[in-house]
Amino acid sequence: MSHETLQSKPHRRFNPLSNKWVLVSPQRASRPWKGKVEKEKLHQEPSYDQECYLCPGNIRASGLVNDEYKDVYIFDNDFAAIEENGADINLKDGLFQTEAVSGNCKVICYSPDHSKTMPELDINSIQKIIDAWCKLYFELEQKYPWVQIFENKGEINGCSNPHPHGQVWAGSFLPDEAAREDREQKAYFESLKSPLLLDYVKQEIKLMERIVCINDDWVALVPYWASWPFEMLLLPRTPISHMTDLTDEQKLSLARILKELTTRYDNLFNCSFPYSMGWHWRPANGQPSEHWIMHAHFYPPLLRSATIQKFMVGYELMAETQRDISPEQAAKMLRDTSDIHYKLRGE
DSSP, rough: OHHHHTTTTTTEEEETTTTTEEEEEETTTTOOOOOOOOOOSSSSSOOOOOTTSSTTBBBBBBBBBBOOOOOOOOOTTOOOOOOOSSOOOEETTTEEOOOOOOOOEEEEEOOOOOTTTGGOHHHHHHHHHHHHHHHHHHHHTTTEEEEEEEEEEEETHHHOSSSEEEEEESEEEEEEEEHHHHHHEEEEEEESSOOOOHHHHHHHHHOTEEEEEEOOSEEOOOOOOOOOTOOOOOOOOOOOOOGGGGGHHHHHHHHHHHHHHHHHHHHHSOOOOOOEEEEOOOOSSSOOOTTOOOEEEEEEEEEEEEEEEOOOOOOOTTTTTSSSSSSHHHHHOOOOOOSTTTTTTTO
């Protein structure tokens, strides 16, 4: 199939990380839209909000008081999804199975400034976030096989508080997405004796058509098999299985590409671009991990503007994930944006 055909005719693409397919329908990209339109948030958040549960010195919903923190601030989640003292409720009765879980959930405030999301932070501040990720993983992997670091940005994405922050959920089990990626990467490595994602990033660098940002150590690209319109995958260019393996230089270059990636997101529609992002890396289960390449997924819901979002409904829920705009078109749109934040350009 020619490149021109891929950009104009419906086809399916295979995701080797999940062993699933996605239906691509580029001919639908120009269809008229009369669906739900979100109201664009125009006001600027203050640098401090006395009603915010995450701002320095404020009282949280639990009644606990935040420290007067000056940079990254970490605390135990007051409404944890997984508790350290899980109930003994293992059950196996035919089709009815229950498994006890235990874990630890934390919140990471990126900055004391209520108004500054990641693209608006300086490189040094983003490095401190990376250091916090490394610290938390190292502490929690001693007890739990999977440590999930993630961020939900924006009301449209279910974020309950606009103060820039991320979360860490560590659990006594290997979640479905992690288990699936572990299985597929392991099968590829056993067959070809090379990490799947390392081979993939090398091929993408040769082609360049889906790459949005690149530096000496990292690549941010719209995956060939992307499901969400402006989905991105952030990958190292060398075989690194976990963030604790990074050198200081690699952490610095990671901070730089995170700033550029999120800046291009914001500049696409001149808004604080919402997304869910999270890191995947080798499980801390004592098993061989040479097949693992650490990576971050970015799943943004916006489709055509700051006010129109993609919904995974209907065919996507009942049959197979589907997208309109091709990954190559999405990557070009992001590449064509400025790497200087729109607020600094007066737009």
